[in-house]
Amino acid sequence: MGAVNVEINGIPLLVAEGTTILKAAEMVKVKVPTLCYHPDLPPWAACGICVVKVGGSPKMFRACSTPVGDGMKITTHDPEIVEVRRTVIELILSTHPNDCLECPRNQNCELQRLAAEEPANRRGPRGLAVRHDGRVGGGHHGQSASRTVSGRSTSSPTGPSTR
Numbered sequence: 001m002g003a004v005n006v007e008i009n010g011i012p013l014l015v016a017e018g019t020t021i022l023k024a025a026e027m028v029k030v031k032v033p034t035l036c037y038h039p040d041l042p043p044w045a046a047c048g049i050c051v052v053k054v055g056g057s058p059k060m061f062r063a064c065s066t067p068v069g070d071g072m073k074i075t076t077h078d079p080e081i082v083e084v085r086r087t088v089i090e091l092i093l094s095t096h097p098n099d100c101l102e103c104p105r106n107q108n109c110e111l112q113r114l115a116a117e118e119p120a121n122r123r124g125p126r127g128l129a130v131r132h133d134g135r136v137g138g139g140h141h142g143q144s145a146s147r148t149v150s151g152r153s154t155s156s157p158t159g160p161s162t163r
């Protein structure tokens, strides 16, 4: 298998053909957020949180399932990408049925962590109050508002199309 030259956020890199953008980014210590990806399973590419831009294409690509191509110039973070990821998180939260306080993943959950990272997500999943400083606070102790997912639009993301 040959090797291909790519750039991740301007960092040049030589990687084996077939490497995913996600793996290539990891090699230069760039963390692309993921939710449905699991390193031991084939990529499912379902959630869309891992979108990145590839120079010359109007579309965004899912880093977990898209192999690098020779000469690719990949951008993993910019305001437009962050906005699409925020929308993805909001859509997931808008239909999320669970309650963190009852969930075995509580405090060990990537969705919880990503929701807390985003300043726009004032409310995380049920039972999880996201403070204004972005930290996750327990939303229990009789604070009923903190146990409710805020009403959010369920319309499709308005960002560039993804695949």
Ligand code: SF4
Pocket (backbone or CB within 6 Å): 096, 098, 099, 100, 101, 103, 104, 105, 106, 107, 109, 110, 111, 112, 125, 126
């Ligand atoms: S967001 Fe909360 S309810 Fe959902 S999986 Fe994570 S810990 Fe569980």
Ligand code: FES
Pocket (backbone or CB within 6 Å): 033, 034, 035, 036, 037, 044, 045, 046, 047, 048, 049, 050, 051, 062, 063, 064, 065
């Ligand atoms: S991590 Fe879910 S689509 Fe890539």
